[in-house]
Amino acid sequence: MGIFLAPTTSAALVRLAELDGDTGSAPLERLRAIRALLVALDTDPASLAGVRAAREQGASWEQVADAAGLKPAAAKWRWQGSDEEIAARQDAGRKRAARPSSVPTDLPGLSVAEAAAQLGITPQAVYLQVSRGRLASRTVELPDGRSYKRVFPGEPPQATPHNHQDDGVRHD
Incomplete structure (x- = not known):
């Protein structure tokens, strides 16, 4: 394992595989391992490398999006541009996600x-x-x-x- 995946992703995959063979593992432990692998895969540089290789071979954004299970606009947002541009967009997205709801719930009256x-x-x-x-x-x-x-x-x-x-x- 780990030929093209980052070490953290490979470790998450190994951990999940270990739990898969362990019939005595706790369900919440398995769920945490699944989520850890999904997060690792979502941020793994192998995804970007794969997208760039596919685009160099002539794949359209629609084809990339289909392979990734995304809409074309989401695939472009995630992977189009330089490493710096991608990192800036992802950082901004993480900051937005970390904020509380955009509409305060403690306002007077009714919307x-x-x-x-x-x-x-x-x-x-x-x-x-x-x-x-x-x-x-x-x-x-x-x-x-x-x-x-x-x-x-x-x-x-x-x-x-x-x-x-x-x-x-x-x-x-």
Whole structure:
């Protein structure tokens, strides 16, 4: 083993093979070994080397994607470009994945979708009711600059007319 796989990938494969022959191994231990091998394979330089060799032999991105079980855009994102470009994209992807959900869950009121579901109407109808002054809403801005439209079905709408630029409805 290990002719073209990285040592860490070969070790993960050996570990899984050992557990496969061990009928007394714990199911969670086997699951961890499977996941470790998948992670190792996903990051193994042999994948990139294989993609580059296939592309040099004339394989299209569609063919590469099919062989890897990916969509062509995902294959390109993962393997197109220089080593530095690929590493930068993967690093950015890991940073995005490490962040909590992109939409905070502790905001006041309801999202437009939540308000629509609660009221039994469409999101467009929520925006229409907000613009007509029938539903209370506010835009909540977070310290990092992100902003979210929040709806407050239990509150009376503001007495002043809404700013139509902030009501979420296009006025063309």
